[in-house]
Amino acid sequence: MSVLIKGGRILTAADDYVADVYAEDETITLIGESLDVAADKVIDASGKYVLPGCVDPHTHLDMPFGGTVTIDDVESGQTAAAFGGTTTHVDFVIQPQGATFAQALDEWRAKANGKQVIDMGYHMAVTDLKEGGTLEELAQLPDEGVTSYKLFMAYKGALMVDDETLFRTMEVAAETGALVMVHAENGDVIDVLVKQALEAGHTEPLYHALTRPPEAEGEATNRAIQLARLAGAPLYVVHVTCREAVEPIARARDKGWEVWGETCTQYFFNSLDDIAKPDFEGAKYVYSPPVRDKSNWDVLWNAVRTDTLSAISTDHCAFLWDGQKTLGKDDFSKIPNGAPGLEN
Ligand SMILES: [Zn+2]
Structure with missing residues (x-):
């Protein structure tokens, strides 16, 4: 042909x-x-x-989150990607608590078996170095074709890791040459702000954004940069949304440190105006980090232009309206975090 x-x-x-x-x-x-x-x-x-086929470096297909599972599996997600001109994506294996990395990888590969439409790869989200995976096993992942370790600095009580786990993973990455990726938000501080908002009776989606302020993202971004520097590991900050996070990345790159930043399509076009929409409509814009004040749109465009941010992904993480987003009808903290985008 x-x-x-x-x-x-x-x-x-x-x-x-x-x-x-x-x-x-x-x-x-x-x-x-x-x-x-x-x-x-x-x-x-x-x-x-x-154009050549696009690469989406950040997606979540068939992923458990907040008591439910993202609605796109490998087949439907990849089909959407192909229609949009994306021919490769990199998905996140999430290490279940207590599971080894090999078990986690097997589980995710089984989700893709027989369903693949386009090319794909995996990042490994490290959630547990105490009961499940070991540092030795982590060091072997690049031989399995997984060359990036992702850590969540947010989602306290679920995916969040402490600084010890973050730093030990960075030390392994410094040895193996793997890339460390961080979801940079201060999960402890956010947990306090969420509790305070709910105690004050604020349940609507807007409070998802107000309890995850830009400072929490800026602090975690800077912390990850400094710890990566200390460990000698390369760092990639996923889904950067605001000036507070762009600035420390720009500083690090000016110094020639091995730091890269990624942003996502939605942060150029959505803002607090969307998540503030009435009648629970704002729930469609609940993802983390949250939408920001519009003044950040120019910050992001400039950061992409100047290569302060080097990659654009979708963070595709789709949930249905009925039965999934509506889980948080009376409590914004129960709205599954995520939005679709893989076809963009
Ligand atoms: Zn993500």
Whole structure:
């Protein structure tokens, strides 16, 4: 099977030009102006962009969260991705409490078996180095094809790790060359603010954002950067949303430290105005870190332009409205955190 894509505007990491693309059996063999070749299928792409497949480095398919499970499994999530032009994604294995990393990886691979539509990889979310996984096992993960360790500095009582676990994982990463990824929010402080808000009778979705302020993200981002520096590990801060987190990343990168930042599509377009919508409508915009004040949109665009933030993901984490988002109808802290985006 051969395909000729004619007259499209081709964008690659390096170039931007109008040309034809010829592919045989899923491999591009020729790119040039006005190609004169016969093809089984000819597509007129004039006036359109022609891009390589996108890579989404941050998704959650078939993942347990807050007493429920994300609604997209590997098949439906990857099908959506393919329709949007994303041909590779990296999902998070979440180590169940008490489970070894091998058990966790087996469980996640079983979820994908026979359901894959596009290419995928895994990050390992380290939640427990006391009862389950060991440092030795963590060190072997790169040999299994998992070259990144993710740690949650938030979600107290669930996924959150203490600084000891964070730092020990960073030390292993410094040895193995794996990348340390952090969800950077101060979970202890957020836990206090959530309790105070609920005690004061604030149950609506807006309080999800108000109890997870930018300072909590900035503090955790800076803490992770300093600890990674101390351990000698490379660091990747996922889903950066605000000035308070962009600034320490910019400082670290200015110094030449091995620090990278990622943001997500939703943080360029959604804000506190969305989560404040009445009649529980704001629950659709409940994810963590939360939507921010609009003034952060420009901060993020500039950070992407200047390569302070180096990656854009979706943090795809989809829940149904009925029966999932509505779990938090009377208590914002029970709304499953996440929104869809993989087709973006
Ligand atoms: Zn995520």
